[in-house]
Amino acid sequence: WAWADEAAGRVRARVFALAAGVAEDEACGSASLVLASRLDRALTIVHGQGSVVRARPAGPGYAEVGGFVAHDGVRAL
Known part of the structure; x- marks a missing residue:
């Protein structure tokens, strides 16, 4: 992750879960929660x-x- 605008609380992040067969998680809520919690x-x-x-x-x-999310297909895990 990286700050896009720290003062405004805007972050750019990417999450990859290759071991689970997901090249990229397009909207990772769990990682977002952890980041918000850690940064308080x-x-x-x-x-x-x-x-x-x-x-x-x-x-x-x-x-x-x-x-909001961008739908990019369905994956079976």
């Missing part, structure tokens, strides 16, 4: 080819995620 701030994260995930801490031990 709300983030807007652009993944892959344009998926936008919003994640934020929501109190001790909790987090929230939401956003």
Whole structure:
């Protein structure tokens, strides 16, 4: 991941899961939650080819995620 605009909380991130047969996870909510939790701030994260995930801490031990995704097909794992 890298900051696109740190002051605004905008991040560019990519997640690859080759061992699971996924070349790239286009909208990785779980990774977004971990990043928001570790940085302890709300983030807007652009993944892959344009998926936008919003994640934020929501109190001790909790987090929230939401956003928009770009559908690029169905994969069987």
